[in-house]
Ligand code: HEC
């Protein structure tokens with residue numbers, strides 16, 4: 629059984645060889661870890677030996693949407709492949725083989741979180757809860773606001789560039805259901821929040837302070853879907869490079885103290 633699995637894997641690896649820029653390592657030998665061997669034989673050729681992507685396949689080591697998948701999801705993807713794309717099915721590795729590969733992928737993902745940020749995490753914390761006002765909207769370890777994501781272990785599995793981008797370019801990764809809506813009330817007041825529910829008659833906003841309010845649309849003077857995130861768009865200019873470094877270091881240090889990468893939750 630073991631032998632036939634192995635030889636299928638090798639055959640497959642050979643079949644990929646001509647198409648892959650990087651040859652799927654023919655010498656997975658230095659390790660006895662079956663997951664590492666299977667990964668190197670079956671995945672590296674397309675996803676790279678560190679899983680960070682190659683010419684033929686995306687980054688699966690630090691891409692947030694993959695890191696945040698459950699083990700069950702990953703096992704299922706590896707088993708079935710992604711039909712209609714270049715991601716083949718690896719069901720032939722058998723149940724244990726697939727589990728081993730996924731375990732190895734997790735270890736590749738985990739490694740990226742130990743990256744060193746050069747800033748001062750204590751200064752970053754002061755900024756976060758001080759005049760940068762991150763804590764108005766975000767929580768770290770139970771302290772802070774609700775409207776943004778809980779950032780306690782946000783940084784785990786992400787590169788420093790990805791974290792910086794999330795802070796300085798919030799609209800780039802904005803999901804359509806978290807854009808800010810501005811309402812003008814008959815008395816002239818403006819209210820903004822994230823539309824959590826909307827139908828022909830009513831719209832329910834969640835405000836910056838976390839409260840939910842429902843408005844009768846017929847009574848509103850104006851409703852504007854801004855297409856923007858609540859997260860301020862001017863941090864790239866408002867904060868110095870050093871301050872951004874400090875903030876990122878704070879998030880990295882915080883995540884390093886939260887081992888449960890897979891328990892990360894979105895703020896909405
Ligand atoms: C022949 C090239 C190839 C090989 C070999 C390969 N993959 Fe992929 N893989 C892809 C491509 C292409 C995608 C992107 C699919 C898409 O467009 O959604 C992908 C996507 C993925 C995804 C993300 C799926 C998603 O939902 O976005 C995971 C996880 C993954 N591969 C794991 C693996 C593992 C583990 C192995 C080894 C057992 C492996 N891949 C081998 C080409 C490959």
Ligand code: HEC
Nearest residue numbers: 760761762765775776777794795802803806857858859860
């Ligand atoms: C006015 C509220 C607000 C403030 C202030 C704010 N954010 Fe955000 N932030 C958000 C919201 C809401 C999101 C979720 C993105 C979205 O809209 O889908 C977000 C997203 C993020 C993300 C990406 C989270 C993810 O899960 O993808 C990071 C990182 C982040 N903010 C860090 C910060 C930092 C650091 C500061 C302070 C310098 C800050 N935010 C200030 C509201 C805010």
